[in-house]
Amino acid sequence: MAKPKRRNNKKGVSKMQDDRTDLIEKPDMENERFKAYYKAQNLVPEQDWDAFYDTLKQHLPTTFRVAGSRQVAATLNKTIKDFHVPTLSDVIFEDEKIPPPVQIPWYPDGLAWHFNVPKKILRKSPEFKRFHSFLVFETEVGNISRQEAVSMLPPLFLEVEPHHKVIDMCAAPGSKTAQLLEALHAKDSITSTSIPSGLLIANDSDHKRCHLLIHQSARLPSPALMVTNLDASIYPAMQIDAPLGPNGEKRTQQLLFDRILCDVPCSGDGTMRKNMGIWKSWQPMDGNGLHGLQVRILQRAMKLLKPEGRIVYSTCSLNPVENEAVLAEALETNPDFYLVDVSSKLPALKRAPGLTNWRPSVDRTINTNYATYAEFKASQDFIDNPKTKLTEGHWPPKDVERFNLPRSMRIYPHLQDTGGFFVAVLERKASTNDRKRGASIEAEGLQEIKKPRLDDTQASPMIDTAPEDIETDAEATVEETAPAEGAEAGIEVDPKPEEASKIVTETKQQRKAKENKGGIFKEHPFTFLPPTDPILRHCIERLNLTPDFPSSNILVRNPEGDAVRSLYLGNDLVKSVIENNNYARIRLSAAGTKVFAKQDSGKSGAAAGAEPQFRVLGEGLPVVLPFVDPTTIITADLPTLKVLVQNYYPLVSSFPEPFKTVSGERPVGSHVVRFPPGKMDDVVLTHEIVLPIWKSNVSLTLMMDKKAKSALSLRLFGSDITTAGREAATASGSAAPALPAKTDKETGHEMEVIRENDLLEPTDESEITSEAT
Numbered sequence: 049m050a051k052p053k054r055r056n057n058k059k060g061v062s063k064m065q066d067d068r069t070d071l072i073e074k075p076d077m078e079n080e081r082f083k084a085y086y087k088a089q090n091l092v093p094e095q096d097w098d099a100f101y102d103t104l105k106q107h108l109p110t111t112f113r114v115a116g117s118r119q120v121a122a123t124l125n126k127t128i129k130d131f132h133v134p135t136l137s138d139v140i141f142e143d144e145k146i147p148p149p150v151q152i153p154w155y156p157d158g159l160a161w162h163f164n165v166p167k168k169i170l171r172k173s174p175e176f177k178r179f180h181s182f183l184v185f186e187t188e189v190g191n192i193s194r195q196e197a198v199s200m201l202p203p204l205f206l207e208v209e210p211h212h213k214v215i216d217m218c219a220a221p222g223s224k225t226a227q228l229l230e231a232l233h234a235k236d237s238i239t240s241t242s243i244p245s246g247l248l249i250a251n252d253s254d255h256k257r258c259h260l261l262i263h264q265s266a267r268l269p270s271p272a273l274m275v276t277n278l279d280a281s282i283y284p285a286m287q288i289d290a291p292l293g294p295n296g297e298k299r300t301q302q303l304l305f306d307r308i309l310c311d312v313p314c315s316g317d318g319t320m321r322k323n324m325g326i327w328k329s330w331q332p333m334d335g336n337g338l339h340g341l342q343v344r345i346l347q348r349a350m351k352l353l354k355p356e357g358r359i360v361y362s363t364c365s366l367n368p369v370e371n372e373a374v375l376a377e378a379l380e381t382n383p384d385f386y387l388v389d390v391s392s393k394l395p396a397l398k399r400a401p402g403l404t405n406w407r408p409s410v411d412r413t414i415n416t417n418y419a420t421y422a423e424f425k426a427s428q429d430f431i432d433n434p435k436t437k438l439t440e441g442h443w444p445p446k447d448v449e450r451f452n453l454p455r456s457m458r459i460y461p462h463l464q465d466t467g468g469f470f471v472a473v474l475e476r477k478a479s480t481n482d483r484k485r486g487a488s489i490e491a492e493g494l495q496e497i498k499k500p501r502l503d504d505t506q507a508s509p510m511i512d513t514a515p516e517d518i519e520t521d522a523e524a525t526v527e528e529t530a531p532a533e534g535a536e537a538g539i540e541v542d543p544k545p546e547e548a549s550k551i552v553t554e555t556k557q558q559r560k561a562k563e564n565k566g567g568i569f570k571e572h573p574f575t576f577l578p579p580t581d582p583i584l585r586h587c588i589e590r591l592n593l594t595p596d597f598p599s600s601n602i603l604v605r606n607p608e609g610d611a612v613r614s615l616y617l618g619n620d621l622v623k624s625v626i627e628n629n630n631y632a633r634i635r636l637s638a639a640g641t642k643v644f645a646k647q648d649s650g651k652s653g654a655a656a657g658a659e660p661q662f663r664v665l666g667e668g669l670p671v672v673l674p675f676v677d678p679t680t681i682i683t684a685d686l687p688t689l690k691v692l693v694q695n696y697y698p699l700v701s702s703f704p705e706p707f708k709t710v711s712g713e714r715p716v717g718s719h720v721v722r723f724p725p726g727k728m729d730d731v732v733l734t735h736e737i738v739l740p741i742w743k744s745n746v747s748l749t750l751m752m753d754k755k756a757k758s759a760l761s762l763r764l765f766g767s768d769i770t771t772a773g774r775e776a777a778t779a780s781g782s783a784a785p786a787l788p789a790k791t792d793k794e795t796g797h798e799m800e801v802i803r804e805n806d807l808l809e810p811t812d813e814s815e816i817t818s819e820a821t
């Protein structure tokens with residue numbers, strides 16, 4: 049593609065405006081089909097069209113969200129507000145005042161921000177360069193999520209609480225999954241993670257993207273998280289424990305969800321401000337082709353929802369065929385669902401109501417001549433094109449008013465300078481039967497009586513699911529599933545018999561897709577250790593864990609006969625799902641969070657030939673911490689932390705007292721060190737941090753990932769003083785440390801200092817979103 053010519057800076061046009069007009073000049077930022085199609089839909093009032101269309105060509109502001117549990121997020125947000133924003137408030141670049149980041153008005157607690165600064169300024173202004181570097185590092189350690197503003201909406205409308213059972217049906221790469229996890233973990237503190245009673249299953253049909261999802265969610269370790277790799281449109285019914293039967297027999301019931309997110313694959317034309325390629329490729333058949341899958345995913349979600357539960361349906365597409373048409377078709381087939389009026393939620397969010405009238409284009413040339421499917425069917429076009437995938441559901445239904453489609457929300461780019469987006473909230477009515485049942489459930493302490501546990505949960509350790517097996521599984525779902533909560537109320541949990549054949553056909557498609565993507569299931573099974581397991585006992589004794597540590601919830605996943613290397617912790621629901629379902633059938637890719645790992649002998653100094661030693665992991669420590677006997681935790685100060693950060697294996701003798709003596713007296717192995725708030729010269733530690741260390745015969749090691757260690761170093765000491773950081777600085781020829789540490793005297797918050805090489809772009813969510821087309 050020819051590079052667009054840069055035009056000279058016109059008189060009266062500011063640098064920042066010029067950066068954007070530069071974009072508008074790109075010859076490929078026009079699409080006549082797009083214009084014709086959306087004008088035919090009356091998407092926006094005529095007088096707003098220019099604003100709508102012109103905004104689509106503008107550079108999208110950078111947006112981010114302060115992530116993590118409420119306490120962690122509030123602390124970091126205060127640093128941004130009290131330190132970074134004032135620093136960025138008086139930046140003049142090439143004689144022009146550059147606006148600082150501002151809080152997104154509709155996001156709760158002011159935890160989301162946007163700023164609109166061209167890359168050139170981010171590269172050249174020292175203040176913005178520093179701020180950008182801060183974002184890069186905090187993103188790396190999971191404290192900040194660079195996410196499109198509109199993409200933050202669906203989890204907010206889902207209103208997840210820590211006890212909810214939640215499924216994110218199309219979750220990869222996981223930006224919304226992270227928000228859902230944060231809501232489950234709302235009760236976490238700065239140093240420790242709660243064990244929520246709820247559950248989050250993050251699912252994606254794409255095997256590779258599932259692994260991206262697992263990688264992303266490692267930033268927010270949770271014992272309540274599971275990842276599955278399934279087609280959401282035929283998501284299987286899963287079993288969990290039910291209360292014991294009258295004679296003490298074990299029983300199971302179907303897992304139904306309180307909250308379901310359907311952020312479905314879509315044509316993604318709401319992301320045109322970021323994904324320029326869509327300008328060129330956009331055509332209406334993309335949306336037409338996705339409609340069927342979108343409907344099936346939403347319909348499957350409806351079957352998996354508890355009475356009075358909530359579904360959020362969302363797309364980053366503007367096309368009514370992918371939005372209102374999907375809702376109408378799914379509501380038509382599930383009359384116990386309705387669209388919720390959420391107009392009073394997030395009052396500062398500017399939104400337009402869902403459409404009640406639209407006309408699909410029946411071909412690529414924007415032929416929107418047919419007001420109804422019947423008209424289309426009777427037409428010459430239909431005869432000419434009998435293989436068309438268009439169905440009645442692509443058109444508005446009869447008596448469209450009964451579905452309250454205007455309750456769904458359209459977010460247009462020009463309303464508040466964002467991408468385009470669609471969100472709808474659906475709830476399931478509780479029937480009188482449900483209410484009666486609810487009362488009897490309470491009286492009996494019993495929900496549904498289901499089949500006995502499956503005895504096939506421990507299938508072969510390394511299963512290579514043949515395509516035939518996948519098909520059998522889908523059929524098994526149809527046949528095997530016992531009635532679930534709400535079944536008495538006429539709630540259909542499984543596909544109807546006539547849908548079963550459709551499922552088998554779809555499974556063949558799924559098989560093809562799997563083969564194409566190389567998504568054959570080769571994961572290891574998950575096995576729970578008995579609380580008496582010697583390795584588990586070793587870990588418990590090493591850290592002096594209290595008796596309430598959930599030792600019966602520790603799982604391993606290694607091929608049969610292999611030595612245990614890692615121990616994971618899952619909460620009760622995770623355990624229940626694993627124990628009652630064949631892991632290969634549910635294509636379980638991850639469960640719980642890793643808490644302990646085998647410490648390799650060698651460099652670490654573990655004695656050769658000695659019993660294998662296990663250590664608590666940095667990411668697992670917040671979960672384990674509430675159970676660590678406080679007398680076992682070593683308290684240390686900032687000078688001690690500096691020695692640990694600066695060196696890989698500092699000698700015990702190199703530490704300042706009293707830590708030198710205290711640590712010297714500790715046995716070889718895993719230990720936990722607490723650093724209370726304190727001050728050292730101009731470095732201020734504003735809140736407590738707790739870190740894992742490993743003690744060998746003569747030295748100590750801070751057990752942290754290199755990048756996390758660098759991020760900590762930057763946050764605290766103002767430069768990367770780690771061995772890796774110093775080596776990188778030497779290699780790049782810049783003197784280390786790059787900039788001196790500074791402390792914001794007013795607030796006492798540490799300041800972050802940049803490294804030259806860190807002006808990286810984060811993973812672009814929208815790049816991946818559009819792949820769904």
Ligand SMILES: C[S@@+](CC[C@H](N)C(=O)[O-])C[C@H]1O[C@@H](n2cnc3c(N)ncnc32)[C@H](O)[C@@H]1O
Nearest residue numbers: 218219220221222223224253254279280311313
């Ligand atoms: C819009 S993206 C999801 C973005 C994600 N919710 C987030 O916020 O990061 C849609 C996802 O659906 C997945 N997908 C496509 N078809 C699917 C299916 N039949 N079942 C489950 N996932 C599917 C794609 O792999 C893609 O990751």
